[in-house]
Amino acid sequence: MTRESHAADEILTPEMRAEIDRWIAKYPPDRKQSAVLPALHICQDSNGGWLKREHLDAVADYLGMPRVQVYEVANFYGNFFLEPVGRHKINICNNISCMLRGADELIAYIEKKLGIRRGETTPDGRITLVMEEECLAACVGAPMMLVDGKYYTDLTPEKVDEILDSLE
Amino acid sequence: MTADVKQTELVTITVDGVEMQVPKGSMVIEATDAARIDVPRFCYHKKLSIVASCRMCLVEVEQGGRPAPKPLPACATPVADGMKVYTSSPKAIAAQRGVMEFLLINHPLDCPVCDQGGECELQDLALGYGRSVSRFSERKRVFEDEDLGPLIATAMTRCIHCTRCVRFLHEIGGQRELGAVGRGEHTKITTYIEGGVHSELSGNIIDLCPVGALTDKPYQFSARAWELLARPTISPHDAVGTNLSAHYLRGKIKRVVPRENEEINECWIADRDRFGFYGIYSEQRLNRPMIKQDGQWREVDWETALTTAAEALRKITSDSPEQLGALVSPNATTEEMYLLGKLVRGLGSRNIDHRLRQGDFSDQAALGSYPYLGRPIAELERLQAALLIGADLRAQAPLLNLRLRKASLRGGSIHYLNPLRLDLNFRAEQHVVPAPTMPTELALVAQALAELKGASLPAAVEQLAAAGTRQDWHSEVARQLAESESASVLLGAIAIAHPAGASLRALGTLIAELAGARFGEISDGANSAGGWLAGAVPHRKAGGEAEQQPGLHARAMLEQPRRAYVLYNVEPEYDCWDPAAASAAMDSAEFVLAFTPFVTERMRAYADVLLPVGTFAETAGTFVNLEGRWQSFGGVAAPVGEARPGWRVLRVLGNLLGLPGFEHESAEEVHAEVRQLVGDYQPAKALSLQAAATAGSGLYRVASVPIYAGDAVVRRSTPLQQTSHAKPAALHINSADAAAIGLNDGEQALVRQSGEVRLTVKIDDGVPAGTVWIPSALSESAALGPMFGEVTVARA
Numbered sequence: 001m002t003r004e005s006h007a008a009d010e011i012l013t014p015e016m017r018a019e020i021d022r023w024i025a026k027y028p029p030d031r032k033q034s035a036v037l038p039a040l041h042i043c044q045d046s047n048g049g050w051l052k053r054e055h056l057d058a059v060a061d062y063l064g065m066p067r068v069q070v071y072e073v074a075n076f077y078g079n080f081f082l083e084p085v086g087r088h089k090i091n092i093c094n095n096i097s098c099m100l101r102g103a104d105e106l107i108a109y110i111e112k113k114l115g116i117r118r119g120e121t122t123p124d125g126r127i128t129l130v131m132e133e134e135c136l137a138a139c140v141g142a143p144m145m146l147v148d149g150k151y152y153t154d155l156t157p158e159k160v161d162e163i164l165d166s167l168e
Numbered sequence: 169m170t171a172d173v174k175q176t177e178l179v180t181i182t183v184d185g186v187e188m189q190v191p192k193g194s195m196v197i198e199a200t201d202a203a204r205i206d207v208p209r210f211c212y213h214k215k216l217s218i219v220a221s222c223r224m225c226l227v228e229v230e231q232g233g234r235p236a237p238k239p240l241p242a243c244a245t246p247v248a249d250g251m252k253v254y255t256s257s258p259k260a261i262a263a264q265r266g267v268m269e270f271l272l273i274n275h276p277l278d279c280p281v282c283d284q285g286g287e288c289e290l291q292d293l294a295l296g297y298g299r300s301v302s303r304f305s306e307r308k309r310v311f312e313d314e315d316l317g318p319l320i321a322t323a324m325t326r327c328i329h330c331t332r333c334v335r336f337l338h339e340i341g342g343q344r345e346l347g348a349v350g351r352g353e354h355t356k357i358t359t360y361i362e363g364g365v366h367s368e369l370s371g372n373i374i375d376l377c378p379v380g381a382l383t384d385k386p387y388q389f390s391a392r393a394w395e396l397l398a399r400p401t402i403s404p405h406d407a408v409g410t411n412l413s414a415h416y417l418r419g420k421i422k423r424v425v426p427r428e429n430e431e432i433n434e435c436w437i438a439d440r441d442r443f444g445f446y447g448i449y450s451e452q453r454l455n456r457p458m459i460k461q462d463g464q465w466r467e468v469d470w471e472t473a474l475t476t477a478a479e480a481l482r483k484i485t486s487d488s489p490e491q492l493g494a495l496v497s498p499n500a501t502t503e504e505m506y507l508l509g510k511l512v513r514g515l516g517s518r519n520i521d522h523r524l525r526q527g528d529f530s531d532q533a534a535l536g537s538y539p540y541l542g543r544p545i546a547e548l549e550r551l552q553a554a555l556l557i558g559a560d561l562r563a564q565a566p567l568l569n570l571r572l573r574k575a576s577l578r579g580g581s582i583h584y585l586n587p588l589r590l591d592l593n594f595r596a597e598q599h600v601v602p603a604p605t606m607p608t609e610l611a612l613v614a615q616a617l618a619e620l621k622g623a624s625l626p627a628a629v630e631q632l633a634a635a636g637t638r639q640d641w642h643s644e645v646a647r648q649l650a651e652s653e654s655a656s657v658l659l660g661a662i663a664i665a666h667p668a669g670a671s672l673r674a675l676g677t678l679i680a681e682l683a684g685a686r687f688g689e690i691s692d693g694a695n696s697a698g699g700w701l702a703g704a705v706p707h708r709k710a711g712g713e714a715e716q717q718p719g720l721h722a723r724a725m726l727e728q729p730r731r732a733y734v735l736y737n738v739e740p741e742y743d744c745w746d747p748a749a750a751s752a753a754m755d756s757a758e759f760v761l762a763f764t765p766f767v768t769e770r771m772r773a774y775a776d777v778l779l780p781v782g783t784f785a786e787t788a789g790t791f792v793n794l795e796g797r798w799q800s801f802g803g804v805a806a807p808v809g810e811a812r813p814g815w816r817v818l819r820v821l822g823n824l825l826g827l828p829g830f831e832h833e834s835a836e837e838v839h840a841e842v843r844q845l846v847g848d849y850q851p852a853k854a855l856s857l858q859a860a861a862t863a864g865s866g867l868y869r870v871a872s873v874p875i876y877a878g879d880a881v882v883r884r885s886t887p888l889q890q891t892s893h894a895k896p897a898a899l900h901i902n903s904a905d906a907a908a909i910g911l912n913d914g915e916q917a918l919v920r921q922s923g924e925v926r927l928t929v930k931i932d933d934g935v936p937a938g939t940v941w942i943p944s945a946l947s948e949s950a951a952l953g954p955m956f957g958e959v960t961v962a963r964a
């Protein structure tokens with residue numbers, strides 16, 4: 001093949017490679033592509049929470065996968081962001097338990113407070129409201145949301161104010 | 169023996185009350201298909217992996233008296249002894265109808281403007297399983313169309329996500345060019361970012377698509393499926409003998425699709441087979457016979473043209489018959505080659521050849537009756553080891569490449585010995601060496617084999633080997649060929665064009681013999697085997713009997729210019745080994761008679777009589793493929809203009825010349841005559857070994873023929889010429905050699921061989937040091953000279 005893995009050379013730092021290699025080592029030698037999810041997370045974490053096309057290509061080349069296969073993976077999972085995001089990501093559960101406990105009103109409140117709709121980022125680049133979030137398995141504390149991977153349950157508008165205002 | 173011949177275990181199942189024996193481990197749908205019981209499906213395809221994603225093939229299954237709680241997909245449910253399957257029970261039908269309702273939720277109801285209408289699997293099944301009213305009142309999802317290039321039209325909103333196209337390109341095409349991106353109802357088949365689909369087999373996804381999402385772009389909106397009539401034909405572009413079905417309307421071919429033949433092309437065809445026919449309707453078609461009088465061309469009737477041609481041929485051959493040379497395209501039919509050979513010999517000449525791109529003829533007398541692959545095509549996919557010598561199969565014969573790819577995926581070791589690195593779509597070892605050293609490299613493999621087998625080598629081979637150094641790969645190739653139960657040594661078009669081609673052939677044969685492998689040759693063009701058998705060679709009469717006094721072969725006919733030439737569907741500046749010499753020979757000839765479907769400025773310059781003959785689609789004929797398989801076909805399309813089938817034109821010309829044996833009433837009669845002469849054919853066996861060419865000190869040119877440049881028809885296929893494979897000839901040179909001359913990528917270089925041309929520089933480290941790769945059969949390189957030879961390169 002004439003295509004060389006230039007993307008991998010430029011994008012993946014030695015530290016990132018070492019980390020990806022740790023994941024690759026967990027799988028049989030001919031199943032390197034099993035490390036695609038952690039590899040994408042490593043790239044995303046290194047790039048302020050989102051993936052550039054170059055990252056996808058780099059991961060594909062590094063793991064010896066067809067590039068389009070990595071695009072498929074990155075597009076499939078809601079946890080990967082292919083556009084720039086804010087410093088904080090907020091996922092508000094809108095599945096049935098939370099909905100019955102007022103998630104819709106809560107979403108409307110947050111959207112109004114931040115002046116953005118779900119799927120958008122505040123103009124100051126502080127917060128991204130993730131498009132939609134199905135059940136996060138915390139029905140016992142509905143309504144709930146996820147802020148940068150941390151669960152906040154039994155939400156009320158006051159509690160939301162407090163949480164959002166504390167984000168730098 | 170191998171696992172393939174192991175007795176398959178059978179189990180008994182009952183489908184819709186009928187008991188049947190089916191192989192253990194197969195899927196229910198394979199059993200129902202074999203029994204011709206109709207189970208609807210979209211994603212399942214017998215040649216692709218199973219994903220069971222469309223759920224259309226749901227059936228009711230009962231095992232051990234216990235019904236499965238839910239309907240199961242027939243494509244992904246393995247048969248088990250005593251299993252009972254109900255394909256059209258109320259439960260199965262209800263499940264299938266349910267799936268159909270969901271599939272139709274997002275599918276647009278645009279059948280009247282959809283090119284797939286009338287031959288759409290979704291449309292057909294919706295008729296059987298769909299409701300007449302949709303209960304879905306929400307908005308349907310829509311997608312933007314993808315640009316997949318000049319061959320495939322897209323309407324992605326119609327896609328039902330069966331992923332057949334994705335799987336085909338990945339599993340068969342060998343290039344993962346499409347993917348299913350997104351999730352749920354946002355799932356979309358796309359190239360994502362990379363532009364287009366470039367596989368040389370891409371057109372097959374048009375056939376695979378069960379809906380109108382992927383359709384034939386050049387054919388788009390030009391006919392409806394139910395208006396078309398179909399006739400079987402054979403691909404005229406390579407020696408595979410691909411089975412095609414040509415669909416025509418009012419005498420004009422509208423499209424070409426595969427005709428399934430498991431032994432040859434399975435259910436696939438190459439894009440060249442599918443879209444090549446557009447060349448037939450080129451603007452350059454010659455509509456009427458033409459003659460040149462006092463430097464002026466004029467259209468004349470057939471009689472005048474033939475009489476003029478006959479008189480001129482008579483005049484020149486009456487005193488010096490050896491001054492007549494005939495070059496015939498290797499894509500001509502066996503019947504045409506046979507009659508032309510008869511005509512040339514009737515006029516007292518033996519100078520006829522179809523091996524237009526061959527570099528070395530020194531072993532021709534020792535060869536068998538025709539170039540033979542060495543084994544049936546279907547066996548290639550089970551090769552455990554193969555050595556390909558001077559072969560770019562992806563360009564020369566895409567469907568053979570497909571078979572080799574399968575062999576490689578099955579674990580076969582495929583080795584290439586080539587003067588340039590190829591862009592392969594499977595795992596193989598590429599040994600890239602300068603062209604002049606190829607015989608030495610083969611001699612080293614032979615030496616390693618001889619040691620392995622305790623055999624002795626002819627002195628000439630030892631001598632050749634002594635000129636090189638043995639490396640690990642020589643021994644590795646030798647070992648793998650020797651240890652494999654099923655191995656082939658194959659000679660491709662690059663080797664055939666090589667100036668030491670006879671040595672390559674002899675060494676390949678020797679290696680195969682030592683290793684207990686088969687030797688095979690992949691000849692250029694569609695009908696080289698037919699050419700050999702029908703007497704379109706200067707050293708054998710029709711049927712294979714040796715000529716007492718051989719005539720001149722294709723190269724000699726041009727290097728020792730003749731006073732008169734007959735060209736049969738040949739454009740010398742593209743189709744010959746040395747286009748420059750061929751052009752010059754035509755210009756200096758007193759008389760050139762061209763049987764041709766096309767007319768170009770170049771032809772007007774050198775020819776004297778132009779006779780419009782039909783292309784493969786407008787004549788009955790026979791191609792003999794590289795397995796020695798005779799495949800006859802009838803004419804499909806009405807001839808363009810006043811073009812006539814070539815065999816008839818030759819017959820009448822034979823009559824006008826008063827030659828005996830031109831009384832045939834049909835192509836079938838001609839066929840029967842050749843067939844009778846040939847009788848049982850025997851595979852080729854090459855023996856003679858020539859001294860090797862020595863490497864010079866300068867740069868050495870290597871040429872191959874690009875995938876869409878090989879013959880006059882494909883060169884005129886507009887859709888194919890719009891693909892990324894159709895590129896102008898460039899000078900491919902490695903970075904070190906380029907730096908030494910001071911050339912940068914994209915710059916112009918002055919290249920001198922026997923002629924001089926300016927070419928764009930392409931830095932390509934797949935080309936070995938001291939070699940430049942400049943494709944042949946392209947206008948940019950036509951004036952340069954032979955396909956192989958020393959060149960000088962300078963900055964322009």
